[in-house]
Amino acid sequence: MPVSPPIPKLPPLRALRAFESAGRLGSFAAAASELGVTPGAVTALIKGLEADLGAPLFTRQPRGVELTALGAETLAAFTAAFDALGLATRALWSSAAPRAVHIATLPAIAQLWLSPRLPALRSLAPDIAISITAMEAPPNLKRSPHDLCLFFSDGPGQVIASDVIYPVCAPSLAPRLQSPDDLAHVPCLTDSAWDQDWPRWLAAANTRITPRGPIFSLYALALEEALNGAGVLIGHHPLVAPHLESGRLVAPFALRLPVKPPLRLWSARPLEKGHAARRVADRLTGQE
Incomplete structure (x- = not known):
């Protein structure tokens, strides 16, 4: 046998x-x-x-x-x-839940760039459920359950916006800032993840002062304090532009410093036309 x-x-x-x-x-x-x-x-x-x-x-x-x-x-x-x-x-997940889209992004982008756009997305695509995960670094989309990544990145994908940095503050603080040297006499707010923002901008402005002020672990908190008049913050244009347009923030100096990488959106695989993730990506990139 x-x-x-x-x-x-x-x-x-x-x-x-x-x-x-x-x-x-x-x-x-x-x-x-x-x-x-x-x-x-x-x-x-x-x-x-x-x-x-x-x-x-x-x-x-x-x-x-x-x-x-x-x-x-x-x-x-x-x-x-x-x-x-x-x-x-x-x-398999996409086929099981074809109307669900999961986006991974930086906390600052989630709060300041993506969140304000969600109402319009829901209005244009009410059949799509959008979930957002805030994280400090892009996940490996080949391994993670996310459909889209939205980060400042030099990698592949669609450029959403170039990044430009410059000091911003509440209008009440602006009269005290006639030149970059005046920054030595006001609180300079810092986000711990972007702690090189001040040195980069000050070097471009040929100013040797050492900025001093509170340090925050979340950019949104630092921005809120700038809105409250607590100090001057280095603004990332894609994140502070709405507040400049509304007048809640002003840019006291003319120097705007382009920096890399840009804000970029990407996926781990080609998105078929009509797919929920493709529809969301097209709307975020202004292609629909």
């Missing part, structure tokens, strides 16, 4: 994901952040995988980890496989 050979046991998918993420990012901690687990969990998963294989995939060093020859040789294939799995899953 024929006997079927035993089916080889495959390594756990979670362990393979931990290996691929740690190998691609070069760090167990970065892999843990990406996968939403602890660094200890990543370490345990990779140790278990190495035990199953009977060979090491990483060399542990005081300052981090490095792929062994075996790990480096096989990493690309696993990256391609997980990217393909992520795209297939994204297609």
Whole structure:
């Protein structure tokens, strides 16, 4: 009587994901952040995988980890496989919920640029449900459940607006600012994520003062304080333009400094005409 050979046991998918993420990012901690687990969990998963294989995939060093020859040789294939799995899953989600669109963007863009446009989007496309996730860095759209990314980026995609920076303040504060040197005598508001805004603009203005003032972890909070007259903020034009148009903010100096990268919208795959994500993208880029 024929006997079927035993089916080889495959390594756990979670362990393979931990290996691929740690190998691609070069760090167990970065892999843990990406996968939403602890660094200890990543370490345990990779140790278990190495035990199953009977060979090491990483060399542990005081300052981090490095792929062994075996790990480096096989990493690309696993990256391609997980990217393909992520795209297939994204297609499955899109087919299951064809009228739902998920957008990932910076907190400042979500609050100051995207949110004011949502009423018009809902009016033009009432059949589409739009969800927004605010995050500090673009996700890997091949792996994440998001349809669109909206960030200041030099990558691929459609440019929404160029970024230009310049000081802005409430009209009540403007009379105290006759030249850039006067910034030494007023609070200069800073967003911690864009802490180089002031040095870049002041260098372009040939001013050597050191700006002093409160630091905020959210640009929207810093902007609200500028609106309240609490100080001067470096404005990013796509985010402050409505307040300049309304007169709630003014730009006391003529110098406007173009900076990169621009505000850009992109997707992980071509968006078919008529698809909900394509309709939202076309409206955000002014093509519909």
